[in-house]
Amino acid sequence: xxxxxxxxxxxxxxxxxxxxxxxxxxxxxxxxxxxxxxxxxxxxxxxxxxxxxxxxxxxxxxxxxxxxxxxxxxxxxxxxxxxxxxxxxxxxxxxxxxxxxxxxxxxxxxxxxxxxxxxxxxxxxxxxxxxxxxxxxxxxxxxxxxxxxxxxxxxxxxxxxxxxxxxxxxxxxxxxxxxxxxxxxxxxxxxxxxxxxxxxxxxxxxxxxxxxxxxxxxxxxxxxxxxxxxxxxxxxxxxxxxxxxxxxxxxxxxxxxxxxxxxxxxxxxxxxxxxxxxxxxxxxxxxxxxxxxxxxxxxxxxxxxxxxxxxxxxxxxxxxxxxxxxxxxxxxxxxxxxxxxxxxxxxxxxxxxxxxxxxxxxxxxxxxxxxxxxxxxxxxxxxxxxxxxxxxxxxxxxxxxxxxxxxxxxxxxxxxxxxxxxxxxxxxxxxxxxxxxxxxxxxxxxxxxxxxxxxxxxxxxxxxxxxxxxxxxxxxxxxx
Amino acid sequence: xxxxxxxxxxxxxxxxxxxxxxxxxxxxxxxxxxxxxxxxxxxxxxxxxxxxxxxxxxxxxxxxxxxxxxxxxxxxxxxxxxxxxxxxxxxxxxxxxxxxxxxxxxxxxxxxxxxxxxxxxxxxxxxxxxxxxxxxxxxxxxxxxxxxxxxxxxxxxxxxxxxxxxxxxxxxxxxxxxxxxxxxxxxxxxxxxxxxxxxxxxxxxxxxxxxxxxxxxxxxxxxxxxxxxxxxxxxxxxxxxxxxxxxxxxxxxxxxxxxxxxxxxxxxxxxxxxxxxxxxxxxxxxxxxxxxxxxxxxxxxxxxxxxxxxxxxxxxxxxxxxxxxxx
Numbered sequence: 001x002x003x004x005x006x007x008x009x010x011x012x013x014x015x016x017x018x019x020x021x022x023x024x025x026x027x028x029x030x031x032x033x034x035x036x037x038x039x040x041x042x043x044x045x046x047x048x049x050x051x052x053x054x055x056x057x058x059x060x061x062x063x064x065x066x067x068x069x070x071x072x073x074x075x076x077x078x079x080x081x082x083x084x085x086x087x088x089x090x091x092x093x094x095x096x097x098x099x100x101x102x103x104x105x106x107x108x109x110x111x112x113x114x115x116x117x118x119x120x121x122x123x124x125x126x127x128x129x130x131x132x133x134x135x136x137x138x139x140x141x142x143x144x145x146x147x148x149x150x151x152x153x154x155x156x157x158x159x160x161x162x163x164x165x166x167x168x169x170x171x172x173x174x175x176x177x178x179x180x181x182x183x184x185x186x187x188x189x190x191x192x193x194x195x196x197x198x199x200x201x202x203x204x205x206x207x208x209x210x211x212x213x214x215x216x217x218x219x220x221x222x223x224x225x226x227x228x229x230x231x232x233x234x235x236x237x238x239x240x241x242x243x244x245x246x247x248x249x250x251x252x253x254x255x256x257x258x259x260x261x262x263x264x265x266x267x268x269x270x271x272x273x274x275x276x277x278x279x280x281x282x283x284x285x286x287x288x289x290x291x292x293x294x295x296x297x298x299x300x301x302x303x304x305x306x307x308x309x310x311x312x313x314x315x316x317x318x319x320x321x322x323x324x325x326x327x328x329x330x331x332x333x334x335x336x337x338x339x340x341x342x343x344x345x346x347x348x349x350x351x352x353x354x355x356x357x358x359x360x361x362x363x364x365x366x367x368x369x370x371x372x373x374x375x376x377x378x379x380x381x382x383x384x385x386x387x388x389x390x391x392x393x394x395x396x397x398x399x400x401x402x403x404x405x406x407x408x409x410x411x412x413x414x415x416x417x418x419x420x421x422x423x424x425x426x427x428x429x430x431x432x433x434x435x436x437x438x439x440x441x442x443x444x445x446x447x448x449x450x451x452x453x454x455x456x457x458x459x460x461x462x463x464x465x466x467x468x469x470x471x472x473x474x475x476x477x478x479x480x
Numbered sequence: 481x482x483x484x485x486x487x488x489x490x491x492x493x494x495x496x497x498x499x500x501x502x503x504x505x506x507x508x509x510x511x512x513x514x515x516x517x518x519x520x521x522x523x524x525x526x527x528x529x530x531x532x533x534x535x536x537x538x539x540x541x542x543x544x545x546x547x548x549x550x551x552x553x554x555x556x557x558x559x560x561x562x563x564x565x566x567x568x569x570x571x572x573x574x575x576x577x578x579x580x581x582x583x584x585x586x587x588x589x590x591x592x593x594x595x596x597x598x599x600x601x602x603x604x605x606x607x608x609x610x611x612x613x614x615x616x617x618x619x620x621x622x623x624x625x626x627x628x629x630x631x632x633x634x635x636x637x638x639x640x641x642x643x644x645x646x647x648x649x650x651x652x653x654x655x656x657x658x659x660x661x662x663x664x665x666x667x668x669x670x671x672x673x674x675x676x677x678x679x680x681x682x683x684x685x686x687x688x689x690x691x692x693x694x695x696x697x698x699x700x701x702x703x704x705x706x707x708x709x710x711x712x713x714x715x716x717x718x719x720x721x722x723x724x725x726x727x728x729x730x731x732x733x734x735x736x737x738x739x740x741x742x743x744x745x746x747x748x749x750x751x752x753x754x755x756x757x758x759x760x761x762x763x764x765x766x767x768x769x770x771x772x773x774x775x776x777x778x779x780x781x782x783x784x785x786x787x788x789x790x791x792x793x794x795x796x797x798x799x800x801x802x803x804x805x806x807x
Contacts, residue, residue, distance in 0.1 A: 233576040246579035257482050268483045270635065270732065270790045 002037045003044065009421060009428045015161045016430060017082050017420040028085035028478055031197050035190070036080070048079040048423050051185045060181045060239065075178055076471030078422040081186060082433060082453040086480045089449065092155065092163055095347030096437060097445045098337060100151055103170060103324050104441060105340035107147040111137050111320060121339050122332045126356060129407055130329065131377050132171075132322025134285060136292050140309055142318045143216040146441050149316040150209070150280070152176075152451070155435045156350070159416035164350045166412075166434065168333070169379075170324040171317065172282050175452045175472075176205060176438045177240040180247075182474040198479040200449035205438070206247035209280070212442030213248075216314035217277040224277035226250045227267065229258070231283045231299050241282050255283070260303035265313045278314045285319045327376040327410045328354055351413045355406040364411040365402060368395050371411040372462075373402070386462055388414055417462055420473065422455060432456045434464050435475065450475035485577050486639045487791035492573035492589070493643035499566035499596075500620035501651040502553050505530055507613035508685035512677070513546070524549040530658045531561050550609065555600040563616060567596045582630035585623065592619040638728035642786070645728070649721035650779045655685055656708050657772040679704055686716045705768055706760035718775060719755045726752050732790075744785040751778050 003009065006022035018033065020026045025033035036044070055074045084092075109116050110127065117124045127133050152173030154166040183202050187194055210226065217224030230241035232254050245252035257267050258276065266273035281288065287297040292305040307313045323329060331352045334345045353360035353371070364371060368387055375383030385398045402409045419430035437451030453473040454464035464470040505527050513523060525544045528537045533552075536559060541548040556562045560569075574581060574589035595615060599605050605612040624644070631637050679699045683689040688707065691714050696703050711717040726748050733741055740746040763771045 233572065238575075242578045251482060252579050253482065254484065257484050270481055270483055270486045270639075 003039070003428050004033060004036060004421070010430065012419065012430055014416060014430060014432075015157055015159060015418040017157075017418055017433065018080070019421075026083075026085075029083045031193055032081065032083055032190075032476075035193050042426070044079065044423055045426060047189045051077060051079055051189055054185050054188070055181065060178065076457055076469075077182065077185075078455055078457075078471055078473045079186075079189065080421055080423065080428070081190070081474040081476045082420050082435075083476045083478065084450070086478050088163075089477045091346065092437070093447045093449075095163075095165075095345070096153055096439055096447045098341065098343060098346050099153065099165065099168070099333065100148065100439050100441055100445050102333065102337040102340050103151075103168065104145075104147055106336045107318070107321055107324060108142075108145060109340075110323065111140060111147075116336070116339055119339070121335050122329070123356075126326075126328050126332075126407070127323065130323045130326045132285075132320070132324070132326050134293075134320040134322075136305065137318070137320035140318070140320075141311065143218070143311070143314045146216070147318040148321050148324065149212055149216070149318075149441050151317075151439045151441070152436045153439070155347070155437070156415060157418035157435075158350075161418065163347060163435075164415075165330075165333070165347050166350055167327065168324060168330055169436075170321045171284065173436070173438065174237040174240055174282075175436060175454075176448070177243040178472050179438070179448070179450065179452050179475070180205060181243075182472060186474045197476065200477045200479055202448055202450055205448055206244060208440055208442075208446055209244065210248040210250070212440045212446075213278045213280055213314075213316055215442040216316060218311055218314065221277050225275060226278040226280065227253045227258075227276050229253055229255065229279050229281040229283060231255075231287070235282075237282065244280075250280075255287075255299045255301050258301045258304070260301065260307055263307060263310065263312060265301065265304055265307050276313060278316065280316050285322055288315075288319060325377075325379075327374055328356060328407065331410060350415060353411045355402050355409040355411065360411075361402065361406050364409075365399050368399060368411070370414060372414050373398050373409055373411045376408050376410055384463075386414065389460075389462075414462070420453070420455060422457065422471075422473075429459070431459070432462055432464065433473070449477040481580070481635050481639075483791050485580055485636070487787070488573040488577045489580065489636050490639045490643035490786070490791075492570045492577070493640045494647040495566040495570040495573070496589075496592070496620050496623055497644045497647040498561060498651070499563045499570070499592075500617055501648070501655075502531060502561070502563050502566070503613040503616035503620075504685045504687070505655065506550060506553060507610060507617070508681050510609055510613075511684070512681045526658045527553060530654050532654065533559060533561055547606070550606070554605075555596075564596050564600055567593045580636050582626070584626045584630045588619070588623045588626050592616075592623060595619055635732055638731045639790075642725050642728040642732070645721040645725035646779055646783060648716060649718045649725070650776060652686055652708055652716050652718050652721065653772045653775045653779075655682065656705060657769060657776075683707075688714060688716060702760060702764055705764070709763065710755065710758065710760060719752075722748065722752050722755060729786075742785075742789045744782055744789050747778065747782045747785055751775075751782065 004019065004023065009019070011019050011022055018025060018029045052074065055077060060074060106116065110133070116122055117127060148170045150173065152169040152175070154169065155163050156166045157163055179202055213226045214224050226248070227250055228241055228245040228248070230238060230252055232238070235241070242252055251267065253267055258265055259268065259273075260266075261273055265276045265279070267276055283299050286294045287299040289300050289302060289305040290297045291302050293300070304313070305319070308315055308319070331349065331354050334349055337343055337345045353364050355361045355364055364373065368385070369390070371387045373385040373387070378384070385394060387395070417432040417434065420433045421428040422431045433453050433455045435451055435453050438448045440446040453475045454470050455473055456462060456464045456469070457471045458469050461469065509523055509527055524546055527549050528534050528544060531553060537544070537552050540556070540558065541552060552559055553562055555564050557565055559565060571589050571593040574586055578586050599612055627637070627640060631640075676699060679701065680689055683692050683699070683704060686708060692699070692704070692707050695707065695711070707714065707717065709718045712719060714720060729745060729748055730737065733745060735741045735745055738749075740749055
């Protein structure tokens with residue numbers, strides 16, 4: 001029996017990314033469907049094993065915290081790609097460009113005139129209570145007026161198939177290396193389909209990233225020196241830092257490699273100090289400069305913020321962007337788009353209740369069993385409650401947490417996320433997926449076609465984070 | 481290149497070479513046990529001395545016998561110079577410079593580590609230890625070969641070779657020193673069977689038995705010492721190692737021969753010169769042990785000077801933990 005035969009693969013009551021209905025593919029997935037149907041028994045399993053072996057050999061791994069034996073695992077990976085048609089993608093792309101630009105206007109405004117607060121569009125107290133808001137950055141002139149150079153937005157498809165924005169990642173989104181490596185592996189496996197399907201390439205991301213970074217170099221710098229700043233080898237995303245540095249051909253540095261000398265940031269080399277112009281930093285604001293932010297930080301570079309304020313080194317992303325990562329601020333993005341751009345949001349938010357507001361809070365406490373509750377400044381799937389699958393005790397715990405600290409919680413409708421087939425032993429089963437495209441803001445906004453499809457590998461789970469048993473899939477965006 | 485990266489690559493290389501040499505010591509001793517009728521455990525104690533960790537060993541183990549010495553030198557994580565500790569440190573260093581070395585080198589460092597880790601977990605190598613120590617030696621050779629063939633021979637590669645050559649010179653001097661000391665009584669029972677076998681074993685632990693045979697027919701203590709210290713073509717002799725180390729150091733700094741621009745160049749230049757103009761007769765008359773002792777001392781000073789000149793972080797505010805290294 002074929003893999004996607006209605007008897008064998010249950011589409012369920014969900015929007016299925018591959019199948020329009022039992023036994024019927026979507027127009028954009030027809031080629032892939034035909035390929036899957038033509039595979040002899042056991043072939044897909046062989047593909048899956050070969051792909052996993054290749055990823056392990058290439059060292060496409062992440063570090064598991066708290067595992068002293070050290071150390072690395074491959075991110076679970078599913079062999080069946082997720083396909084998005086050209087028209088649908090073009091809408092996503094427009095929506096993300098609009099959103100990123102609005103967020104950038106917002107950040108620029110927050111750290112200068114704060115008009116949006118004076119006009120009462122976003123409540124002042126939400127901003128000033130946000131841990132991502134950095135008063136130290138007030139009045140900073142960022143190079144070319146760009147704050148959020150590298151961003152990633154989490155999108156989900158609801159039951160009707162419409163893409164919604166679930167979260168914005170405006171600090172240091174990770175995962176882009178998996179997109180590129182997954183694609184390498186899939187090209188080897190599904191070479192035939194690649195020839196005929198006209199799939200948009202993701203390989204040039206590192207080059208575009210480098211161009212974005214070089215664009216920020218202080219004026220008049222000839223051949224600027226760009227570096228990637230990592231917290232070090234024990235960081236869970238270390239593979240990605242090393243991968244991107246290698247692909248861009250720039251030095252991968254740790255905080256102790258850098259120092260401030262005569263008003264410049266320099267790196268320590270065997271031939272003496274060498275000037276650095278642009279830093280793609282993959283460490284949080286908190287750890288950047290112990291003289292300005294957390295004084296106990298061992299990862300940062302004392303004095304770097306002074307050099308930054310003087311415009312002698314560029315930082316990407318700019319310190320202070322974390323405020324736009326706050327899930328309470330997320331709720332205001334539609335108003336922010338309207339305020340700065342006088343446009344309707346092309347991509348909608350997931351319906352969200354702000355526990356900070358009394359009426360919303362009461363609603364959330366009343367209806368907690370059918371909502372998803374999230375802490376406003378946590379990531380990685382931590383600090384959240386999935387109402388429908390939670391116990392009474394967990395619900396009571398979250399009600400208590402919300403009452404104690406309403407500012408720190410939002411709630412969203414529990415969505416019926418779309419599903420995509422994954423290989424489970426010898427057959428396919430539907431699992432919930434989301435999508436994280438990566439965006440670069442340099443001369444213009446670039447949205448990587450596709451991005452990381454994360455899949456909740458546990459049956460019925462809605463949480464796709466890699467720290468919570470999530471895996472990844474390659475994402476194919478078709479050309480027109 | 482970044483000082484931290486230079487430091488990591490230097491130590492990655494040193495610790496892998498160290499792991500290989502420990503495997504050599506043990507393997508040759510195992511062979512010797514099969515060939516001779518030396519009774520008791522007196523064969524095993526010199527091994528601990530060679531590695532220079534006698535006091536740690538005595539703290540951890542009650543007596544030196546085959547089992548305790550092998551464990552201590554192979555799998556004991558509390559011994560920073562055990563094969564396991566060395567390979568783990570090398571892998572951690574390799575991981576922190578993955579974007580500098582070739583991916584093949586990283587894969588091999590990773591495989592090397594997994595080979596030793598799996599053996600440590602299974603604990604079955606004691607049934608057939610020879611295979612395991614051969615695997616360790618080969619894993620190290622494979623790494624060297626991959627490094628030579630896949631990495632540009634520029635600055636990082638020269639730090640790699642500098643570390644390897646200094647480590648190897650040190651280990652050759654130690655193995656000669658310890659064996660010589662223990663074999664000394666036999667010098668006067670010239671020609672006894674055990675004597676010949678022991679000296680052949682010494683050569684084998686430096687992989688130099690066949691090469692020695694091509695150059696010299698008879699095995700005499702003085703000729704063995706001459707070969708391991710002053711043979712210009714044998715890749716594990718002390719003079720060969722320090723000459724290659726000097727080559728790499730000069731490639732890094734760009735300073736011409738006979739000149740120096742920093743302390744490591746001066747010290748290493750002094751050492752190669754004195755070896756270049758030494759004869760074995762002179763060395764023996766001054767005492768071989770004293771000579772080897774001074775070589776080890778000078779190698780340590782060179783290592784310190786390299787750290788000082790190339791790796792040291794000038795900023796005292798820095799709190800970064802140093803790369804994984806043991807000395």
